[in-house]
Amino acid sequence: MNVRSSLSLVLLAAVTAAGGCGTPLKHHNLPPAQQLMEPGPGVGGPGPGVLPPAGPPLMGAAGFGIASPGGPSGLGCGAVGPGCGIGGMPGFGLPGPTSQIWFASPDGAQVRWDVGMMGGFVSTPLVMPGRQNFPMGGIYRLKLTNIEGRPGVELYPTLEISPATPRTIAYLEHNAIPVQFTDEDFAQVLAGNMVTKVIYLPDPEFQELVAGVETLVSTRLDPGLDPIVEADRRGAILAIVRVGNKDLETPGIGTGYGPMLGVPGAPYPTDYLNGGLPPGYPPLPNGALPNGPLPNGAPGPLNPTVPANPLAPPTDNPPAPPPVDSPISPAVHSAEAGAAGTVPVQPVSGPYGAMPVAPIGGPMMQPGVYPTFPHAGGYAGPVPYGPVAMPPPYVVGVTAPSYGYPITGTPIGLPGPPHIPLGGPAGLQRHVMNNWTHHHLPDPTHRLAINVKQKPGFSYPRPASRAFIQEQMIHPAPSYRQPPGNQFKVIH
Amino acid sequence: MSVRLAQCAGVWAVRGMAAWTVLVLLAASTALAQYRPNVHYLQSADLPPGAIGSHQLLRGGPLPGYFQPVEIQAPPGARISLATAGGFTEPQPAPVVVGLLIGHVYRIKVTDIPGEQNIGQEAFPTIEVINRLYPPPGYEARFPVPVQLAQDDLETALSGQFVTRVVYLEDPFNVLPVAETPQTQRYYEVHPQDDPLEVADRLGRPMAIARLGSRQPDATGPSSAFLYGAPPWLSIPKAYCTPVDKLDPIREGRDIPRTP
Numbered sequence: 001m002n003v004r005s006s007l008s009l010v011l012l013a014a015v016t017a018a019g020g021c022g023t024p025l026k027h028h029n030l031p032p033a034q035q036l037m038e039p040g041p042g043v044g045g046p047g048p049g050v051l052p053p054a055g056p057p058l059m060g061a062a063g064f065g066i067a068s069p070g071g072p073s074g075l076g077c078g079a080v081g082p083g084c085g086i087g088g089m090p091g092f093g094l095p096g097p098t099s100q101i102w103f104a105s106p107d108g109a110q111v112r113w114d115v116g117m118m119g120g121f122v123s124t125p126l127v128m129p130g131r132q133n134f135p136m137g138g139i140y141r142l143k144l145t146n147i148e149g150r151p152g153v154e155l156y157p158t159l160e161i162s163p164a165t166p167r168t169i170a171y172l173e174h175n176a177i178p179v180q181f182t183d184e185d186f187a188q189v190l191a192g193n194m195v196t197k198v199i200y201l202p203d204p205e206f207q208e209l210v211a212g213v214e215t216l217v218s219t220r221l222d223p224g225l226d227p228i229v230e231a232d233r234r235g236a237i238l239a240i241v242r243v244g245n246k247d248l249e250t251p252g253i254g255t256g257y258g259p260m261l262g263v264p265g266a267p268y269p270t271d272y273l274n275g276g277l278p279p280g281y282p283p284l285p286n287g288a289l290p291n292g293p294l295p296n297g298a299p300g301p302l303n304p305t306v307p308a309n310p311l312a313p314p315t316d317n318p319p320a321p322p323p324v325d326s327p328i329s330p331a332v333h334s335a336e337a338g339a340a341g342t343v344p345v346q347p348v349s350g351p352y353g354a355m356p357v358a359p360i361g362g363p364m365m366q367p368g369v370y371p372t373f374p375h376a377g378g379y380a381g382p383v384p385y386g387p388v389a390m391p392p393p394y395v396v397g398v399t400a401p402s403y404g405y406p407i408t409g410t411p412i413g414l415p416g417p418p419h420i421p422l423g424g425p426a427g428l429q430r431h432v433m434n435n436w437t438h439h440h441l442p443d444p445t446h447r448l449a450i451n452v453k454q455k456p457g458f459s460y461p462r463p464a465s466r467a468f469i470q471e472q473m474i475h476p477a478p479s480y481r482q483p484p485g486n487q488f489k490v491i492h
Numbered sequence: 493m494s495v496r497l498a499q500c501a502g503v504w505a506v507r508g509m510a511a512w513t514v515l516v517l518l519a520a521s522t523a524l525a526q527y528r529p530n531v532h533y534l535q536s537a538d539l540p541p542g543a544i545g546s547h548q549l550l551r552g553g554p555l556p557g558y559f560q561p562v563e564i565q566a567p568p569g570a571r572i573s574l575a576t577a578g579g580f581t582e583p584q585p586a587p588v589v590v591g592l593l594i595g596h597v598y599r600i601k602v603t604d605i606p607g608e609q610n611i612g613q614e615a616f617p618t619i620e621v622i623n624r625l626y627p628p629p630g631y632e633a634r635f636p637v638p639v640q641l642a643q644d645d646l647e648t649a650l651s652g653q654f655v656t657r658v659v660y661l662e663d664p665f666n667v668l669p670v671a672e673t674p675q676t677q678r679y680y681e682v683h684p685q686d687d688p689l690e691v692a693d694r695l696g697r698p699m700a701i702a703r704l705g706s707r708q709p710d711a712t713g714p715s716s717a718f719l720y721g722a723p724p725w726l727s728i729p730k731a732y733c734t735p736v737d738k739l740d741p742i743r744e745g746r747d748i749p750r751t752p
Binding site: 178204213 | 539649705706708710
């Protein structure tokens with residue numbers, strides 16, 4: 001035993017001598033900057049004391065790329081650091097950030113989009129390959145014609161442009177998002193299938209040798225895999241293209257866009273109420289309706305509410321009462337309320353608790369009213385048909401959960417039937433989640449002692465305090481004595 | 493002490509222990525070889541343009557308002573334009589020496605890129621200066637920060653990829669003993685999983701970040717957002733930019749033109 005313990009001591013000494021006390025056996029890590037914007041695990045929002053956005057963000061919502069007083073480049077909301085906060089808040093009246101789309105293929109095909117009004121596709125045809133800037137955070141209906149080898153085929157894909165995030169700003173400000181349609185896509189569409197293409201910027205662990213975007217196509221994935229979920233897992237989504245064979249210019253199809261293109265006051269299509277979601281909405285489990293704000297800034301259709309514009313002038317016109325037989329609350333249907341900017345706030349009980357949420361289309365949207373582009377005057381760019389005027393991401397209460405509300409649900413807290421199958425006794429009596437994540441969050445340092453040491457240090461010889469002087473002549477002086485022979489002289 | 497243990501435990505035990513000791517020492521030395529500074533890098537090269545420079549300005553020091561001379565190099569024949577309010581300047585043949593403010597993002601235009609496949613192509617990279625040099629007063633223009641827009645980088649960017657190039661001032665105690673010419677700039681390819689800013693920080697002091705992509709301005713002209721507000725820059729005449737190695741050592745110090 002003595003031998004073993006001694007040998008163990010030798011090993012320990014060897015390891016200590018080799019590694020030293022300063023060996024970084026444990027690295028201190030912080031989560032990435034995007035995650036640091038969250039005040040705590042499971043809690044969204046930038047932190048207490050942060051006011052929600054004051055007014056309806058115009059098309060220049062996020063300050064991306066706009067010269068801001070706080071920073072040199074007008075960084076967007078959500079970018080960490082100075083120059084990003086205030087400068088990235090909704091920029092009233094300023095031109096909004098755009099993403100450049102590079103329609104790469106097929107060669108010779110023409111792309112049109114809406115300009116000024118919806119459903120017209122009256123833009124100047126863009127011959128592929130070509131580029132066009134689209135404001136971020138919108139969904140655009142395109143018209144694809146002159147497809148080589150497929151005469152007479154006209155397709156109406158939608159193009160959804162994601163808002164920029166701190167992860168994608170640098171890429172989007174320097175690169176165009178490539179969008180290409182292949183023969184396989186056309187074959188799938190003409191066969192009656194819907195093709196969803198998700199262009200995303202992969203995270204470093206999923207990147208190839210050179211940083212670039214990748215595309216996931218729904219028809220190439222295994223059945224059951226959602227390309228949007230998969231792309232979101234692999235990186236940051238830049239754009240989503242959905243292609244089907246629906247002809248939007250067939251007579252009598254005018255209200256295909258739901259409330260956006262319908263008659264003022266028209267209710268939502270029943271598809272939405274029954275669990276169907278418009279483009280831009282993430283899939284929900286079991287067809288549940290969205291109750292909280294959705295990532296693209298468009299909250300759930302059944303959660304009317306909200307945030308009125310504090311900057312808007314007061315009005316004497318109260319919100320119009322809802323139709324008696326309408327299942328939808330006033331805020332959704334009341335065009336007057338939206339126009340006056342005094343949409344009533346109505347807490348909605350959902351997975352996040354009672355929280356105010358905005359009506360579909362974003363706080364800028366006037367439900368049921370033909371959506372006019374905020375910059376209609378002088379603006380000649382593409383007009384989105386989806387949520388207009390997307391607020392910037394990570395705005396608490398709008399595009400992120402309100403501060404203080406957990407975003408992690410449990411089977412008990414989730415809405416829906418508490419027991420399955422229906423009618424049976426509640427099976428789940430207890431749900432325990434143990435978080436075993438190692439965490440070390442020490443208190444602030446009260447006293448700080450800084451010891452500075454420079455290696456090698458300064459070393460000078462000690463000054464002399466005693467001297468011994470000895471002179472030695474290497475070559476002794478010649479003898480000046482009188483030669484002995486000359487010391488005596490005989491004088492006669 | 494080991495001698496005494498060896499005598500007690502026998503020869504084979506001593507051999508086995510020695511082997512284990514050697515293995516442990518080898519493992520420890522391997523760990524030391526893979527040593528990485530225990531530093532949390534708050535910033536990365538993926539941050540939005542201007543974020544790192546603005547952070548740098550907040551750290552204090554003589555950075556705000558200083559026009560750091562930058563020599564923008566490009567392939568032979570290429571021409572460079574700088575952003576002004578509402579557009580770009582007349583193209584000038586590379587290299588171009590200008591003074592750029594720290595923390596601002598400058599959009600430049602590169603035209604006449606060599607190569608048949610690049611005829612008519614234009615690239616619009618950005619340059620962000622995040623630190624400055626401290627040359628002798630009056631000779632700042634003779635020590636510009638070289639930012640090279642290499643042919644490969646330009647072609648890679650025009651093909652749709654995103655290239656980030658971090659220029660750093662190498663650590664004088666950790667330099668590569670290879671001669672370097674002023675016309676070329678040595679560079680390292682960084683693995684996609686590595687952050688070029690972090691690697692540059694380990695090798696020296698990051699000075700500037702050049703980002704290259706394929707995005708083009710609007711057909712109606714570049715917007716202010718595209719030009720990052722067109723921050724001011726300082727034009728430096730070539731008379732102030734004579735490299736130090738081409739100066740006459742006899743005349744040096746007497747009539748070398750100084751920057752005003």
